[in-house]
Amino acid sequence: xxxxxxxxxxxxxxxxxxxxxxxxxxxxxxxxxxxxxxxxxxxxxxxxxxxxxxxxxxxxxxxxxxxxxxxxxxxxxxxxxxxxxxxxxxxxxxxxxxxxxxxxxxxxxxxxxxxxxxxxxxxxxxxxxxxxxxxxxxxxxxxxxxxxxxxxxxxxxxxxxxxxxxxxxxxxxxxxxxxxxxxxxxxxxxxxxxxxxxxxxxxxxxxxxxxxxxxxxxxxxxxxxxxxxxxx
Amino acid sequence: xxxxxxxxxxxxxxxxxxxxxxxxxxxxxxxxxxxxxxxxxxxxxxxxxxxxxxxxxxxxxxxxxxxxxxxxxxxxxxxxxxxxxxxxxxxxxxxxxxxxxxxxxxxxxxxxxxxxxxxxxxxxxxxxxxxxxxxxxxxxxxxxxxxxxxxxxxxxxxxxxxxxxxxxxxxxxxxxxxxxxxxxxxxxxxxxxxxxxxxxxxxxxxxxxxxxxxxxxxxxxxxxxxxxxxxxxxxxxxxxxxxxxxxxxxxxxxxxxxxxxxxxxxxxxxxxxxxxxx
Numbered sequence: 001x002x003x004x005x006x007x008x009x010x011x012x013x014x015x016x017x018x019x020x021x022x023x024x025x026x027x028x029x030x031x032x033x034x035x036x037x038x039x040x041x042x043x044x045x046x047x048x049x050x051x052x053x054x055x056x057x058x059x060x061x062x063x064x065x066x067x068x069x070x071x072x073x074x075x076x077x078x079x080x081x082x083x084x085x086x087x088x089x090x091x092x093x094x095x096x097x098x099x100x101x102x103x104x105x106x107x108x109x110x111x112x113x114x115x116x117x118x119x120x121x122x123x124x125x126x127x128x129x130x131x132x133x134x135x136x137x138x139x140x141x142x143x144x145x146x147x148x149x150x151x152x153x154x155x156x157x158x159x160x161x162x163x164x165x166x167x168x169x170x171x172x173x174x175x176x177x178x179x180x181x182x183x184x185x186x187x188x189x190x191x192x193x194x195x196x197x198x199x200x201x202x203x204x205x206x207x208x209x210x211x212x213x214x215x216x217x218x219x220x221x222x223x224x225x226x227x228x229x230x231x232x
Numbered sequence: 233x234x235x236x237x238x239x240x241x242x243x244x245x246x247x248x249x250x251x252x253x254x255x256x257x258x259x260x261x262x263x264x265x266x267x268x269x270x271x272x273x274x275x276x277x278x279x280x281x282x283x284x285x286x287x288x289x290x291x292x293x294x295x296x297x298x299x300x301x302x303x304x305x306x307x308x309x310x311x312x313x314x315x316x317x318x319x320x321x322x323x324x325x326x327x328x329x330x331x332x333x334x335x336x337x338x339x340x341x342x343x344x345x346x347x348x349x350x351x352x353x354x355x356x357x358x359x360x361x362x363x364x365x366x367x368x369x370x371x372x373x374x375x376x377x378x379x380x381x382x383x384x385x386x387x388x389x390x391x392x393x394x395x396x397x398x399x400x401x402x403x404x405x406x407x408x409x410x411x412x413x414x415x416x417x418x419x420x421x422x423x424x425x426x427x428x429x430x431x432x433x434x435x436x437x438x439x440x441x442x443x444x445x446x447x448x449x450x451x452x453x454x455x456x457x458x459x460x461x462x463x464x465x466x467x468x469x470x471x472x473x474x475x476x477x478x479x480x481x482x483x484x485x486x487x488x489x490x491x492x493x494x495x496x497x498x499x500x501x502x503x504x505x506x507x508x509x510x
Contacts, residue, residue, distance in 0.1 A: 084319035
């Protein structure tokens with residue numbers, strides 16, 4: 001079976017700074033994976049490479065067997081770690097936009113989620129609070145029936161109630177045949193939804209294991225094990 | 233996908249451009265009416281102040297439309313592709329070429345709209361200025377029949393050709409202007425810091441580079457043995473006057489295509505390989 005997400009000897013450097021160093025990863029369909037690592041470990045760089053926002057210095061990254069390009073972007077749903085939706089748009093215009101470009105966008109699902117949020121669909125993003133903007137952005141991303149969801153710090157900088165909403169939205173809406181990669185360092189919050197984890201540090205993947213294996217092998221939660229491994 | 237990009241780009245930029253266009257057209261009507269009002273006044277008095285303000289607004293409105301057409305070109309590229317929105321735009325299933333072409337086509341549309349707005353504003357001001365605007369259809373018919381006869385004498389194919397060539401030239405000139413900004417911003421925003429400053433420096437650098445390049449090409453051509461002799465031996469007497477205009481226009485188009493290509497290639501390469509989103 002072709003891996004949904006695969007890296008082969010992937011390296012990326014910015015001048016003298018090595019952001020990723022010979023990364024090898026293979027993730028089969030139907031897994032929810034936590035990309036865990038301290039700040040500056042290379043998580044965002046890896047996600048940007050998968051989205052074609054950066055080009056590898058060495059090695060390659062494959063999405064469903066293809067290098068990032070318009071074809072892979074059609075099957076990847078990406079949530080960046082910042083608000084990237086045009087601020088002048090309202091929720092309806094955003095849905096029009098997503099519907100125009102993504103054949104896998106489920107408008108009905110998006111409308112249902114926006115309805116549950118009690119949001120006025122005519123309200124512009126610029127008039128919304130930061131938390132609401134993030135929720136709207138997440139709704140757009142999770143309303144796609146993508147093969148790969150790349151979620152960069154989806155729960156960073158939001159209150160605990162919003163964190164629960166975000167994680168609930170992710171788990172309720174992703175396609176079971178898809179891969180979900182959640183990049184975060186807030187492990188205790190996401191641990192419950194993960195099947196697998198990837199530890200990344202200083203540009204190198206130091207561990208790829210299932211959550212159950214970590215619990216059995218080390219007798220501790222992923223959060224505790226992470227703290228143990230990355231102890232300063 | 234290019235059509236969809238153009239549609240959304242028109243929506244995004246139209247929010248800024250359309251109010252300016254409508255306001256400037258409104259002021260042109262007001263200017264025409266105030267001129268008519270001034271002509272009817274016995275004692276000018278306070279009306280001259282109103283007249284002065286309206287004429288100022290009319291001129292300022294037209295200038296604002298022209299300036300905004302350039303500002304929109306720069307700002308849409310910077311904000312939509314190189315700013316936070318770039319995370320959304322560059323993860324759409326479209327190529328970098330489609331992104332650049334959509335921006336170029338929409339910029340051309342706004343340049344054309346700006347030109348038409350200026351023309352329409354003048355016409356509106358004149359029409360509102362006269363008391364009774366009557367069309368003498370006999371005269372209009374005469375003008376058109378004379379125009380038709382002139383076209384027939386000159387050759388309808390030549391005229392159609394000129395129109396197409398001028399349209400391509402207009403698009404090429406607009407494209408070169410936009411691509412100069414795009415290339416400068418693509419260079420400037422590939423740096424980690426001082427992106428705006430680096431873009432301005434890149435813009436100045438591109439301008440100097442092209443001035444030097446153009447001079448060098450002319451000098452080089454002059455010094456290549458045989459080029460001068462070839463030019464002297466060119467027998468242009470066999471080419472009609474209408475044909476020689478085509479040669480000049482096509483030569484200019486070729487120059488614009490080369491100029492645009494030299495700017496397009498690095499812009500595309502930088503957006504594809506050296507994208508540096510914030």
